[in-house]
């Protein structure tokens with residue numbers, strides 16, 4: 001049996017205490033806390049992963065590049081070696097968004113809004129692993145995880161003095177790139193910008209800017225993992241995610257940094273949705289996404305606010321509990337995703353891996369990135385498909401058949 005369901009045990013006390021402080025953040029916080037996944041399901045089976053210390057960007061304050069609370073931004077860096085010495089992988093960290101003064105003020109008291117609370121070291125697993133048997137193509141590259149502490153996918157530029165909030169995502173992005181260029185990235189002969197979730201959206205938003213840092217001779221591509229957030233209608237007919245994104249864009253003045261080519265025909269909030277961005281990206285881009293993305297299912301399609309009586313709760317916690325009408329709504333969600341990538345999929349440089357799983361962030365975790373039983377499409381694990389695309393070994397436009405045909409998924413199950 002290839003199938004393996006990851007059981008996520010969520011401690012109710014943690015859940016409700018976070019929820020009481022901010023309704024927007026709690027499920028997201030738990031879903032994106034990879035440490036929970038690792039500690040519950042994987043760590044007894046795996047050797048200790050490589051731990052990489054946090055580096056703060058000391059020159060950042062003079063550039064105005066600070067976290068929500070004014071503290072220094074940071075990153076984790078493991079140098080490349082051998083054939084990877086001049087290759088660079090940048091991963092932009094994810095972790096939801098803050099769309100109101102209140103949720104941003106709360107975020108200042110977390111690692112997502114202040115480097116005071118960031119882990120002093122992080123495990124480098126999956127696409128960040130330094131072992132060839134865990135990460136066949138990128139293991140010996142220079143690998144960097146840039147921490148997320150602005151709440152707007154590294155794209156805002158504003159402030160709120162009354163609430164003592166700095167919205168400097170765009171400046172953090174630039175300061176991080178400047179620092180990494182000075183640490184050797186300027187000599188890169190190949191580079192990949194990646195990121196998951198809010199970081200996967202950031203990798204789409206910054207893809208062409210990343211490419212423009214390098215001379216034409218450098219091979220530059222971008223990977224968005226679980227960053228393809230649909231402008232979806234929720235189960236009560238509302239637009240939960242559009243409302244959230246609208247708040248982020250307006251509060252943090254994201255429109256300053258959205259592509260003019262999109263703003264010329266759509267409103268700024270629409271231009272924060274990948275479906276309206278991907279056709280404007282000139283640099284080769286790979287979309288890795290679960291067709292039934294677990295975060296979007298829980299927070300965009302069937303969020304608590306759209307289902308106050310909780311009739312979706314059982315289905316949300318485990319897809320095996322969904323009835324036929326709920327499955328149909330999930331199939332419609334997948335169909336919308338496939339429809340939104342239609343034009344993109346026909347371009348020669350694009351890459352796709354859209355598997356029919358209930359997952360979120362499949363490149364950071366070892367079990368989904370590259371392992372004996374990791375998810376497959378056309379018989380290829382994610383790590384091999386993305387390597388084949390990056391190195392032009394193969395055209396990769398892998399789209400799964402609809403649920404329940406895939407028995408290689410590592411579905412997230414919430415208890």
Ligand SMILES: *[C@@H]1O[C@H](CO)[C@@H](O)[C@H](O)[C@H]1NC(C)=O
Nearest residue numbers: 310311312322323324325326
């Ligand atoms: C599926 O469950 C939902 C929510 O409980 C309910 O409204 C709907 O009628 C059910 N559909 C079927 C076909 O049982």
